[in-house]
Amino acid sequence: MSTLGRIKHILFGRPIHSKLAHHERLAVLLALPVFASDALSSTAYAGEEILLVLRTGGSSSLSLLTPIAVALVLLLWTVVFSYYQTIHAYPQGGGSYRVSSENLGPFWGLMAGGALLIGYVLTVAVSVAAGAAAIIAMLPMLQPYAVLIASASVALIATINLRGARESGLVFAVPTYSFVLLLLVLTGTGAVLAASGHTEPLDNSRLGSGAEGLVGLAYLFFIVKAFVAGCTALTGTEAIADGVLAFKAPEAKNAAHTLVLMAALLSILFVGTSWCLQYFHILPMDFSEPGYRPVMAQLAAALFGDNSVFFYLTQAATALILFLAANTGFADFPRLSMFMARDGYLPRQLTSLGDRLVYQNGILTLAVLSVGLLALKNANTHGLIPLYAIGVFLSFTLSQSGMVGWWLKSKRRSWKKWVSFGGALVTATVTVMLLVGRWSEGSWITLVALAVCLAFFLRIKRHYDWLAKKLNVEERDRIPKSKTIVLLLVPRLHKGILEAISYAQALTKDCRAVHVTLDERSAKRIRDDWIRVGTQIPLVILESPFRSLVEPIIEYVDQAIAENPGNTVTVIVPQAIPKYAWQGLLHSNIATVLKKRLASRKNVVITNVRYFLE
Template sequence: MFPSLKRMLIGRPLKSKELGEQKLNKTKALAILSSDALSSVAYGPEQILIVLVTVSAAAFWYSIPIAMGVLILLLALIASYRQIIFAYPHGGGAYVVSKENLGLYTGLVAGGSLLVDYILTVAVSVSAGTDAITSAFPSLHAHTVPIAIVFVIAITLLNLRGVTESASILAYPVYLFVLALFILIVKGMYDIATGHVPAELHTSLGSPVAGISLFLLLKAFASGSSALTGVEAISNAIPNFKKPAPSNAAKTLIAMGSLLAVLFTGIVLLAFYYGIAPKADVTVVSQIAEQTFGRHFMYYFIQGTTALILILAANTGYSAFPLLAVNLAKDKFIPRMFTVRGDRLGYSNGIIMLGFFSIVLIMAFNGQTEHLIPLYAVGVFIPFTLSQTGMVVKWIREKPKGWATKFIINMTGAVISLIVSMMFFLTKFAQVWPILVFMPLIIFLFYRIRRHYEAVGDQLRLSTSEPAIKIEGNVVIVPVAGITHVVENSLNYAKSLTPYQLIAVYVFFEKEEEAAFVEKWSKWQPEVRLVTLHSPYRSIIQVLSKFIDTVERKASQSNYQVTVVIPQFIPKKGWHNILHNQFSLLIREYLLHRKNVVVSTVPYRLKK
């Protein structure tokens, strides 16, 4: 049943030689790798207004120069990551750049930040998309978390079907969103130019505002910079592109930056001219669309496509997280299971873990987007800062042709990213402080995992000085609970281990049980030695363990190996297992941790 369900949900398995067919062209890559950055247009301008409204609505005109600052940062980041794409064509982004140029520890900070950031990408995107739906249909507000969880599960399943298939499906809503916002911006600008938007809705540019300060403007700039999250995703996912991968990735990055700049600027201008103020239950884009078109078809079309791209922006995380996990796993900082491709040639373990942790985060924050965005944004700008700084160090060290221009570009990006990061810590510390707790924990976990792999490698390596154990024979112990085909099957297997000393062990609770069992055994298997053990506290494992320890000490003196053969019957149907005790599994699990004991399970499969 499970294999059939799996095939229905994620499709037939793909052969390894079909991997080339799973690469992305520029059109599909732009859709799935830019959806996070493009979707942030729906909440980035709103974050600026949320800060400015604390002074007054008169301060809204500052959103325009702040937006210009965000565009300058965007330009610096696009230029910087374009250089990273060509300098590191195998992907890895901030993690690889920081590790190679700033040291291993710095690389782990960047890698750990990005891992958390991609989890936040899914949580923020789906939460924001759910907000867009509930803005249009307020009766759904009470069901925000369940709706968000359903969307995460759906996107996870979609990505398990493979990169190409998910891209083919997700491209349509992304481009529909771009089209919808272009229509909104063009119509809004036309209304403004033709005088259909009353001038009294907004204050004049340059109007003095009491209470405004440089600190507050920097805070608004940092908040608005959350619209740049996802810019780094393309540099992480270069291996997903068709050849020539670096060239295609660079062109896709420029296309994404251009679209993001136009859409972000348009929404900021419309919000200013319409005098839009942020509201708790209605998004800024929703208010702009309603004032431009009224609550008619175009309003619902814009809200629908906005909700879709906000939800599907999570796909950027699903595209980049598994590839970053592969790089960390190859360096032995996270489990090796993240390097394994699934049935559909995607890194399924990374996809599943991303979906799981995103759901945990949505439940923990109750689907409240505004609480997640600051933590999300600071998790992006730390890798931004480190990757740009790493490239600065690279150019100074290598000094290739034209390095001075590259140096200036990366230095500009590093300085602005650092300022934004510091502003998040200074202005939103109550929301971003968790990163100061979990980042050291993540790096500590990285080192512990790597230490484990190194220890395992040292012990398994044939060049180790540890001598191989010489085995002269076997002392075979078979725990028995009755006289059955299961026990008979296990005894026959034990007798095949030659040379051997075979001991059957029966643990009893009452004296009457012992006498009856010994009598039956002497008639059934007289040639097999039977040892009976009394358990006054009805613990089979404890009594059996003590006996095995005693036998092991004596056997080791003669270079004999102690082997415990565990009889186990396998029911025909899986659910039948709950009808039987699982002593064989418990004994096996306990004995697997004994140093000098081999554990072997002999299955007896039932037919009814």
């Protein structure tokens, strides 16, 4: 095994046999950390996004936080109900993309797929940026390194995912369940302190006044804007429906149970922490403010004490799950890419299953895109979240609309289609609200990105359709008769050349040895050596007054093509292979240059005849 192969095995593990694929599938308790970490982690920042709006309405508006959280939980269960149906209707996976494609049409399937792919990139970027913010809350001196921390986290999570689904589930289980437990303790502590009459003073300096005194429709729009800001709490809900095939059998049943468990935990945590934030008067800080802390860090400090063990445990668990929430993107982006690539809308390399039974090209693509976005937005969650929820809610809308179409196609009477219909109307309304309400914050960028994705998908599909048409064997097609001319490159005579001569003669009788000379002495030496060997292959010596080894060969190949337009020209390049890899740096391989230069010429084949140096 090569050194590179050994390093690969250390980092990513040894290859897994295809017959062991079922062992890599996930049970409910391991699937929850893999697929639900994004949704559960939104508890850490969704309340803050709502408070950023509510604080502009003065102290009286802060009491709306808990009612808005309850309304968002009701919307969550509507979406969950629809995806529960999708899982059972499409147990082969594909989620919103598959249900939209088959019931609404290919264009709407591409719309859902594009929205989700964008959403997964943003999932990774938002999650690790929020995780970096949680670390900075504990160690403020690290604030200048936010992008570096976030990017390193992406690289680490990508590496873990490249090791396989089962290993990633085991790695992510402890942080995810620790986060859930600590937030339950946090909420319980808040309830106990509230019952004893304890509260925190309100910091009026962080309140705004832009929305004070609003009445009627203006006040309603203010509430809607806060509701829309909190819709990030629902992101990640679709992940389980997209990855049904990652579950142990029975796949649909286990995926559905995981979905319901995720929704129940998210409902409890989100409403509980929102109530605590409201009761204890926790308000957001500006990201650039010295000593910056997210609202969840402020709440933990207020309830557990600023430097208590539970404060640091909560922050560590929050940082970990926010980092690991990116795993939802890594779990689903490659699978969704595979479905779309299989349909011809993305490069076929994304359908390749790697050594560890994961779609490694999709994982690497997601990592690169996420790091680029983090660098662009300086790892600031407030700059990323406005772009975040629009694509996800668009996919919610198309998925639920697709399920309405599925029920209509099945011609079965069921009240369930009306729930999906109502859910589609609500999520469509929220999508428009997100787009309009956050237009000035950059929500329009998501639309532009989606349009670019759609154009990209259609262009790739057009290419593959054209390629299939060109390569398709028709009845009139016959195997053509062909002749080949062999040009054997001879830099000097050595043992490797002797094997190349034997190979060239086996191919065809029309063989020519070609030597490029830079001076007359080398030409005479190669002529004498060639006569001594006694081969019947004629030797052609090409002069190179400009000292190029490649140009004379190119010109001679073109001449051979012109003389015999219907023949194939095979250029044989002998190559000595050294015993150690580093010794290859001491040798030149002209075949690489020739392949690039002759790539546009028809009927030209470049081949290496290797001679191994023992």
